[in-house]
Amino acid sequence: MYTTSVNPFYAARTSRVATTRPAAEPLYVKLPRAPANASPVPHLTSLYHFSEPGDYGRRDYPGNCGGNLIRDLLRYFRPTTVLDPMTGSGTCRDVCRELAVHCWSSDLHEGVDACSPGAFPREAFDFCWLHPPYWRQKLYTDDPRDLSRTPTLDAFLNRYRQLIGNCAEALAPGGRVAVLMGDYCDREAGFVPLVYHTKRLAFDAGLRQCCTDIIRFSHGASSSRKVYRSAFIPGLHDVCMVFEKPHARSQHERPA
Numbered sequence: 126m127y128t129t130s131v132n133p134f135y136a137a138r139t140s141r142v143a144t145t146r147p148a149a150e151p152l153y154v155k156l157p158r159a160p161a162n163a164s165p166v167p168h169l170t171s172l173y174h175f176s177e178p179g180d181y182g183r184r185d186y187p188g189n190c191g192g193n194l195i196r197d198l199l200r201y202f203r204p205t206t207v208l209d210p211m212t213g214s215g216t217c218r219d220v221c222r223e224l225a226v227h228c229w230s231s232d233l234h235e236g237v238d239a240c241s242p243g244a245f246p247r248e249a250f251d252f253c254w255l256h257p258p259y260w261r262q263k264l265y266t267d268d269p270r271d272l273s274r275t276p277t278l279d280a281f282l283n284r285y286r287q288l289i290g291n292c293a294e295a296l297a298p299g300g301r302v303a304v305l306m307g308d309y310c311d312r313e314a315g316f317v318p319l320v321y322h323t324k325r326l327a328f329d330a331g332l333r334q335c336c337t338d339i340i341r342f343s344h345g346a347s348s349s350r351k352v353y354r355s356a357f358i359p360g361l362h363d364v365c366m367v368f369e370k371p372h373a374r375s376q377h378e379r380p381a
């Protein structure tokens with residue numbers, strides 16, 4: 126079961142005037158044109174702006190991410206085995222089912238701690254979809270092993286390092302992990318650049334980034350309907366980063 130408690134750490138700009146405002150007219154912006162290329166998913170570019178979540182997972186699950194981006198990534202990278210270690214409401218699992226791709230799907234609320242060493246079989250997957258908590262922006266379970274319950278940023282980053290290491294270990298050489306993460310403004314710690322930390326930890330785990338960042342527009346975020354008294358620059362996106370596990374270098378390639 127997931128928790129519904131109010132999060133005391135979210136810097137909700139406490140001087141909110143009203144909790145909601147009426148829905149505004151959509152704002153249309155002109156996007157740059159993507160170059161024609163041989164991609165099997167031509168609409169998958171660095172700007173993921175589609176507002177339809179797709180019929181995957183449960184939209185009322187906290188932190189639900191919609192499945193269309195996952196589906197497009199799987200159609201682009203064409204994996205045969207997928208690891209989904211923080212499945213939440215099962216969004217990635219549902220996409221895999223639709224595409225007939227084998228999926229290992231688990232979550233702490235099913236008893237599997239993705240941050241525990243050796244949580245997954247080694248080198249068994251060629252793709253991993255990883256959508257962790259954005260530290261304590263949202264609280265998920267009451268379990269102290271929950272990443273969203275880590276009491277300090279350092280504690281979060283230590284467990285996040287273990288999580289990324291576990292995913293790297295579970296990938297076969299040449300496999301990829303796509304991480305969806307957003308920066309977060311915390312009441313105590315201030316602005317926390319979690320996208321930066323994700324890259325740092327992935328590189329430390331021996332992964333390398335294999336394509337552009339994908340900026341996912343946050344359509345339907347509950348915060349966009351609120352009114353605040355204080356001034357700030359609203360974050361309207363999160364970032365999907367795709368990393369690759371290099372093939373071990375053969376003896377011939379090793380420097381003398």
Ligand SMILES: C[S@@+](CC[C@H](N)C(=O)[O-])C[C@H]1O[C@@H](n2cnc3c(N)ncnc32)[C@H](O)[C@@H]1O
Nearest residue numbers: 188189190211213214216233238239265271272
């Ligand atoms: C951002 S949500 C994922 C939502 C999912 N993408 C969806 O669309 O429903 C993060 C998930 O991580 C899970 N989680 C937190 N700490 C965990 C841990 N140590 N091991 C496994 N899952 C964990 C939470 O229970 C939550 O379901």
